[in-house]
Amino acid sequence: MRLVIKDNATLVAEWAAKYVTKKINDNNPGPDKYFVLGLPTGSTPYGMYQKLIEYYKAGKVSFKYVKTFNMDEYVNLPRDHPESYHWYMWNNFFKHIDIDPKNAHILDGNAPDLVEECKSYEEKIKAAGGIDLFVGGIGPDGHIAFNEPGSSLVSRTRVKTLAQDTLEANARFFGNDIEKVPKQALTVGVGTVMAAREVMILITGSHKAFALYKAIEEGVNHMWTVSAFQQHEHTLIICDEDATLELRVKTVKYFKALSDVHSQMITDDDQTLEKYWIIH
């Protein structure tokens, strides 16, 4: 695992966007070889999308030969509801870039058969050749996608009933009326993300500091589902200073000592990222 610590959330977003850009360009995707990206929603990745749009407009990256798979979506929420993840992805990312609509996948929370929808989602990921890079964020309780505490660490895409805590936390997005918060969601499983060739997790803010501590300094634990990625071969966690508040000084210093390598990763135009997979 790599832990990249940046000064603030803006720099986290920028680093992540540069990494995604470099990753896509390294792979030199084309009509016969797509790059497959897993994508999150939420406030943390928002800045990354903003940067990616900027790089796209500057001609630094194209999404023409990129396939995307989003992590999750609410059940029974109209697609044009401002809290739906379709709405989020369309307004914050897809409408600004050159992705082919056929290549953008989001779980359909309004599908007539939700179980079938989840099953076919896994099949679509498989048909695309698996996910090259899964980008994710986490909740303060350490959940990734809607894999809330207690979720199976080998789970796959499925219908998930949301915890009372999540409903209460989300009520602010639905006019503070808990009755309006969707009670279920479709989500990729921890196992689905684990199957990606590489996982990049963005964690910012002091309210997520405890989750970061649980993710990397303690053992693998299904009550903190993000901790599962300790067992992934290529995990990259990008966090800001605030998110390190619960880490040991030793941990922070250890990873900060590697910051030269981390900045080289995204600036070294002559080298592909392969190098950093071989030499850790």
Next chain:
Amino acid sequence: MCENSKLYKFANCRILRDHKIILEDLWVRNGVFVNPEKLFFDEKKPADVIIDCKNRVIAPGFIEIQINGGFGYDFSFETKTEEGLAIVSKKLLEHGITAFCPTVVTSPEQIYHKVLPKLKFRQGGKHGATILGAHVEGPFINKEKKGAHPPTCILSFEKGIEQLEKTYGSLDSVRIVTLAPELGNSAEVIQSLKQRNIVVSLGHSIADLSQSEEAVFHGANVVTHLFNAMLPFHHRDPGLVGLLASDKLCDTHPIYFGLIPDGIHTHPAAMRIAYRIHPDGLILVTDAISAMGLESGTHKIGQLDIEVRDHKAFIAGTNTLCGSIATMIQCVRIFFNSTGCSLEYALEAASLHPAQALGIERQRGCLDFGADADFVMLTDDLNVVSTWIRGECVYDANDK
């Protein structure tokens, strides 16, 4: 457009939607605006053609509800009507107008019979702006407020709607009737026009406020060129002008009014008064005459010699103004600069508001999904870059 079913994306533009100018792409297919989110997730279709708008402002095409002619032609003349209509409708595209109501002033019966059938609805395109039907301004007006209308042709409608049918020949081409509500029988006439989906505009009148309100309750919803050809505002009885602040109408009877913001026919202070009292009802109209669009100098139009100087039209050899010659885009600029309103507002006063007054705001006067793709591309200082009707470029300033 020739390849109708193609999906067009106008990118890199600032569009006027829901009263705001926002950075947003505009998508068009089959001549109407489409919702790109639905195309993306349902049809999974990318744009076939992407048009770079170079960060221009895109506003709904302007709708002109009062224009007597232009470029040397007058719609109230019985000769050269088709030729005049062809030229004016084509030239109006240069001013950002995508639809208009050619206006016929008080005229003898035979003129109406000859001219009106030629002013019926015609969808616009490269040949010119859409004709929405005629605005007949008169002859059922008050002689005391005749303005430039010939008094001998002014009529009353004692026989009700039959009188209108007889005078106009047919009401088929008529979209708006300007009449004076104080004339006897006006209640019945207004109701009959309303039933035929013809807009009733009040003007050339000395009506007091209660007569005006009465007319609105019967179905009138527009005031013709506010302040002009009506009683001046009086605080004890504010007359037609008072409709703008009538508490009897409230939300149930929205009232619109044409305003000529050419800088001459309405003083800027009067524009500001109207704008501040009743912003939702304000419609920019040019009320342009045949000399609009002509160069400085003397022109013979019909029987009249007209002299254009200092952007004003005079009866040749005199200092008597004979009508407005400002273009719509000039009017938008003057209004914007005179009132300190937002750019959004100035543009909607020339597009959304007239569409609402005519009850066609779902199809025209906005950039909403499903509406006709009639729009105008503008620079920030309000110069027309190009004009589009049903998604087809019908005027491009660069081609001139």
